Amino acid sequence: MRINHPLTGSMVALITPMFEDGSIDFDALESLVNFHVESGTKAIVSVGTTGESATLNHNEHVLVMQRTVEFAQGHIAVIAGTGANSTTEAIELTQAAKDIGANACLLVTPYYNKPTQEGLYQHYKLIASSVDIDQILYNVPGRTAVDLSVETAVRLSTVKNIIGIKDATGDLKVAQALIDQCPDDFLLYSGDDATAVEFILMGGHGGISVSANVAPKQVSDAYNAAMNSDRNLAKSVNEKLSDLHQHLFVESNPIPVKWALHKMGKCKSGIRLPLTKLSKEFQTILQQDLSLLGVI
Numbered sequence: 001m002r003i004n005h006p007l008t009g010s011m012v013a014l015i016t017p018m019f020e021d022g023s024i025d026f027d028a029l030e031s032l033v034n035f036h037v038e039s040g041t042k043a044i045v046s047v048g049t050t051g052e053s054a055t056l057n058h059n060e061h062v063l064v065m066q067r068t069v070e071f072a073q074g075h076i077a078v079i080a081g082t083g084a085n086s087t088t089e090a091i092e093l094t095q096a097a098k099d100i101g102a103n104a105c106l107l108v109t110p111y112y113n114k115p116t117q118e119g120l121y122q123h124y125k126l127i128a129s130s131v132d133i134d135q136i137l138y139n140v141p142g143r144t145a146v147d148l149s150v151e152t153a154v155r156l157s158t159v160k161n162i163i164g165i166k167d168a169t170g171d172l173k174v175a176q177a178l179i180d181q182c183p184d185d186f187l188l189y190s191g192d193d194a195t196a197v198e199f200i201l202m203g204g205h206g207g208i209s210v211s212a213n214v215a216p217k218q219v220s221d222a223y224n225a226a227m228n229s230d231r232n233l234a235k236s237v238n239e240k241l242s243d244l245h246q247h248l249f250v251e252s253n254p255i256p257v258k259w260a261l262h263k264m265g266k267c268k269s270g271i272r273l274p275l276t277k278l279s280k281e282f283q284t285i286l287q288q289d290l291s292l293l294g295v296i
Contacts, residue, residue, distance in 0.1 A: 003185055007077060007104060007134075007164075008205045009227060010220040011043040011189070012036055012212040013050035015254050015261060016064055018270030024060065026067055028267045032213075033071040035266065039216035041076065044068060045106055045208055048081035049143065050254045055272040061093065066100040079208075083108030083138060087123050094131040104134035106166060106208070111144035117152045128159045135161055140168035140191060150177045157186045166191040166208050172198060179203040193245040197238040200226035211244050213257050214264070215293050244289045250282045260286055264295050 014036075017028035036044055046068040047053045047061050056064065065080045072078050080097035082105040084090040094105050109115075110123055128135055137156060141147040147169075156162050164187025167174060172195055178188050179202060188204045190196035196207035200223055212219040218241055225234035248256045252275065259278035262269040263286075271277060278286070290296040 003187075003205065005185075005187060005205070007043055007079070007187060009042040010040070010212055010216070010223040011045060011079065011206060011208045012041050012216060012219075013045045013048045013191075013208050013210050014068070015213055015258055015267070016047065016051040016056065017258075017261075017267035018052075018272065019268050020270050022270055022272045024064060025268055025270070029064070029067060030071045032261075032266060033068060033076065036212075036216055037072075037075045040220040041212060041216045042206065042220075043077035043079050043103070044072065045079045045081055046102075048106055048138075048208075049108070049140070050210055050213070050257065051081060052254060052272055052275070053081050053083075055275070058089075058093075062096045062100070065097055065102060069101050077103040079104045079106050079136065081106050081108070083110075085110040085112050087126055090123070091127050091130045094127055094133065094135070098131055098133040102133070104136060104163065105131075106136045106138050108138040108140060109144045109146050109148050111146070114146050117149055120146070120148055121152050121155055124156050124162065125159060128161050132161060134163045136163060136187070136189070137165040138168070138191070139165065142168070150174060150181060153178060154181045157182045163187055164189060164205070167199075168192050170195050172202065175199045175202060175204065193248070194242075197222055197226050197234050201229070201231055201234060210248050210253055210257055211241055214244060214248070214260050214290070214295060215241060218293070240293070243285075244293065247282070247286050247289055250286070251278060256282065256286055259283065260290055263287060263290060 082093035168191030170192035190199035
């Protein structure tokens with residue numbers, strides 16, 4: 001069911017631009033925010049997986065969220081990545097996001113410690129009751145080693161300020177189950193670029209995209225067409241992005257997308273260990289994608 005909500009359509013999982021020494025490049029961050037405002041992106045996810053949340057310390061994490069909100073100036077929504085594998089830390093980050101004026105928060109499932117489904121339910125329920133800000137669940141079992149079940153997501157969908165879920169399983173059967181079982185006003189986002197358009201055509205409300213870092217207008221056009229149930233247009237636009245969707249994951253995200261944005265002149269090439277720069281063996285194919293899309 002299509003719903004009238006500002007947080008629908010194409011949303012970007014934004015990188016955190018860095019200098020060669022790994023320090024944060026806030027001028028580049030401001031330019032990237034403006035790039036997405038001009039390109040029709042509906043919202044920015046700040047300091048998610050693509051934003052290297054795992055290598056930013058607490059103060060840096062909050063500062064990047066804060067500066068992103070400042071740079072957005074209300075022209076584009078900011079969804080703050082505030083998940084953690086400690087419930088207490090997630091509450092602290094979520095409260096910080098509320099204090100700096102983020103529009104909503106995205107909370108990844110607690111990674112590494114592999115909680116039970118009841119643990120996941122209690123984790124999210126406590127964060128929601130502790131901080132009065134809209135919150136979006138984020139399920140990406142390929143990274144976290146824990147899978148938020150459809151049943152647990154449905155159970156959490158009744159919590160008043162849990163407004164949606166980003167499903168990055170890439171499994172359209174899971175997407176269909178969420179569409180079938182969640183309340184009509186619960187926002188359902190794809191977190192998998194390769195299957196996002198199909199997810200939206202099935203009834204999803206948008207996607208949080210890595211590819212949108214590189215080709216924001218094209219991704220926005222594809223998602224908007226899918227939101228309007230124009231299958232032919234959505235598929236046609238998305239087909240031109242299909243190689244990019246695949247090649248941005250030839251090495252762990254955000255390695256390829258940061259290399260691509262550096263080639264586009266959008267940022268320096270800095271990335272923090274244990275992540276390293278894109279291997280030379282993959283640079284040629286990604287450069288071909290960028291050339292075909294006309295972004296370099």
